[in-house]
Amino acid sequence: MLEIRGLRTGYGAIEVVHGIDLDVNEGECVALIGANGAGKSSTLKTICGLLPARDGQIRFDGHDITNRKGHAIVQAGITMCPEGRQVFPGMSVMQNLRLGAYARKGADIEEMLDMFPILRERAGQAAGTLSGGEQEMLAIARALMSRPRLCIFDEPSLGLAPKIVAEVAQTIARIKAMGMTILLVEQNSLMALRLADRAYLFEAGEIVLEGTGTELQTHPEVVKAYLGH
């Protein structure tokens, strides 16, 4: 579904991703793991059109979407639940959800409120007044509102309490069970590898290892550097 070939990207004079190849097949959950600054989030931003690609190609459903405008990429069926949640703080939960459906006609908010009951309780409240965990749920629900075919999660557990992290992991597992294709970047490597069908290990802007989630969970290098046991 998503094919990336020889992608290079970066900020200003600094290149942070040095030509990577990556695939996500339909219905799959793919995780990108690796240290901070390895280029995982930059790769996601480039897919979504927030950061220009310097070289290489990104194809979605066989169409070249490299360096298309961000809103056109959303229309093509890719959405991202961004790092740090990025809800619209002054707008209500309902307004945030409706914006999630901006790129399409109609908005079936009820369905989303059934899936995330806490958001129904908070419906009229400004998003900025929600707790971190609630904001994460809102960001996930808002991303799903666009009815994406590929849903990207950038560091969904970042800065959340351990109990909430487990909840986020369950939510992503639920979305996966619905048949959604998922690309996940996550500092919490164990959580990422448990969720993922396949995973790529990033090191300094390159992919150094690729395998199924279970394979990487037991790979000595990954265990030593990222799982810490």
Next chain:
Amino acid sequence: MTEILQQIINGIAIGGVYVLIALGLTIVFGILGIAHFAHGSVSMFGGYLTFFLVAQQGYPLILAILVALVVGMVLGVLIELLAYRPVRNANHINAFIVALGLTMMVEGINLQFFGAEQVVIPTDAGRVFSIGGVTLPELRLYVILAAAALILAMTIFVEKTKTGQAIRAVAENRDAAILMGINVQMIPLIVFAISTALGVAAGVMVGSLFAIAPGVGEGLVVKGFAVLILGGLGSIPGAVVGGIVLGVTEALAAGFISSAYKDVIAFVVMIAVLLLRPQGLMGRA
């Protein structure tokens, strides 16, 4: 007591003009982070154009205002595309310099096309209503009603329409707005069209209540920014509250202390408010 009421009504009329100017400035600031200094001069251009159409071309006033509003929208789009868009990703000082240059340019255009003479937009609204000793000139009533209608329309647009919500989203978080599928290249064009139309409406009000002359626009934009700071940068309710507060303060100062000192007193009140609430009346801390 009637004197106080009288001054408050006068203050609400001029406050309505300030609100319209400040609304235009605040949505531009909210979206692009630009201090759009040329706004006052563009607003005067709208007033001049209305005067020209009514006094020299014989248009009915309403038609002249409609034409001026549409021209204002087009002008706003051109200003965004030609003046501000090229420097959007550059250092902020560049947009600042563009804003100053644009002010001089529009002032020059006004002077060239409409001359240096002071003009007053002629209206038929000459009646004066009197309610319990408080007099309300017909024209002021229309200005207050028109300002209220525009403020209401603007609020409904921003809160209830998809485009309005997109504008708010871009103001709150541009990258997240892109991820919602909002075309962030389009939004500034819409914002400038609306902002300039509101400015033109304010220009018509100033031109019919008082007069338009070179330099009036600059005075108005300074007041507009004062309202913005008073109400809280980028906040729409803040612009409304701030504008009314500034207008009423000025009118009370002019009525009870001295009209020569009304601006000084208004700014003293503004400074006092900011000492107590540095984020402005409606701003978020």
